[in-house]
Amino acid sequence: MPASLTDSHAHLADPTLFDSVVDVVERAARAGVEHILAVSIDLPSCAASVALAERFPTVWAAVGVHPSEVAGYDGQTIEQLSRLAEHPRVVAIGEIGLDYHYGTSNASLQQSAFRAQLELAASLDLPVVVHNRDADDDVMRTIRSVARGPDLEDRTGVLHCFSGNDALAARAIDQGLFVSFAGNLTFRRADSLRETAACVPLEWILTETDSPYLAPVPVRGRTNEPSNVRFVVDQLAEVREITPESAARATSANASRLFRWV
């Protein structure tokens, strides 16, 4: 069993997991998962993530509004997020970002919500957890355009569920962004993603489940949960020709460097 695994992205507040969260967190601990970042998509899930982080010592929280949930977003949302982010168990703003997969009809609302949350993160010296779907250029441009203090220069945040190529990974790292690999790294048709995972500098790689979505092989198709991050770590170890223990140790150390949990 690899020691000290990290799930840098889990939707523990999602009802699919929340209803059995005690078992979910317990199974993760038994699998060696020492840190889980509970990410949020809207204000109710932010409150739930913070409550989970208070309840379980292995769980920490990220608060933010997901690009798919920006419909009701307004000026008050930032005030509420900034209050939630004062909690000592909140270690990041997320997940935030841009998603053009279903079109760009609300792109300007997405962009203003993304920018305002990046500015909030910068003002609080917190890293960001970024969702990017079919929006590489706008995501990178927006991140680049928001000034951040020296503390965040080499830990701006993370591109979660990375599915880009070597060039995007290089642009991300140049901005102080880690790249996080999820269950899609294990999929049969993911050869080019595995090639990228073999090349990205190890000190910039995180691992995640994106639970309850994206269950890795060999549990593909089931409800995903943080204990399954071991399959992602094993796959990463295989493509980099290192032991699962070294992959676990490196990615967990990276997550600690980014989120500064203890």
Ligand SMILES: [Zn+2]
């Ligand atoms: Zn997510």
